[in-house]
Amino acid sequence: MAQADPMEQSPTSNHRWSGSRVGITGARGALGQALASRFQQAGAVVTGFTHGDPPSGTDSPVDHWVSWSCGQEEALVPHLRDLDVLVLNHGINPQGDQRPETMSKALEVNALSSWRMLRCCEHLCRERATQALEVWVNTSEAEIQPAVSPAYELSKRLLGQLVSMRGATRSAEERSQLVLRKLVLGPFRSDLNPIGVMTADFVAGQVLWQACMGARLIIVTPNPLTYVLMPLTEVGRRLYSSSLSHPDP
16 A cells, blocks of 8 residues: 655645745755755645756746855855755765775864854844744764765764764754754765665655654654664753753853
8 A cells, every 4th residue: 555645645835835936956856856846736835955057948947946066155145045944955875985085074064154144143133133944964874874985874863973972952043943853864866875775755845744743853764773772862962962051151
């Protein structure tokens, strides 16, 4: 029996994003396109951030394209300023390549770039104060499960720990200004993983549905262990970080 899509079962949740302004990095990839399509179907206006040239033609779920490069995150601030939701979804998978230059690139693209964009969003939230922003960070199941790619695993685990740490040490005011959601996703079919178990569209539907339900830790995977291990890992990290935290200067 085919698995039902919760987004189709809950039509009222589709209106949650109506009129929202959504930005997605890695918007040319399989998941980026699927998320853009889901958001657009729900009435959102989607901006796609890409490292390459914006695709030509009009057959795209993205309304506006912005080209950018890692290391130039601050240049995106004017495009981030009016967003309601930003999905940090860009990344690379070097597979078994473990050369130092490859490791450096994976850390830069998969972890440090998203960390800098998150910090940009936090500064923006302090400026606009009255308008909350949601940032969804795709860390992947590689946070706690092997991905048969050491560079990918290392970089995604670093990003996951950074997000957990920041989530634990923010003040109540910062939490109200910026809603932080973590996406922990299992294998889905894409150019990076052509033999993934799930489709990108199914994953995107699950992500939006769980976000509508208010989940801050969004897990979509066929692996039942992840639903047990990831929450425990997240709680442990947050307790560790909060217990050793000092207020921001």
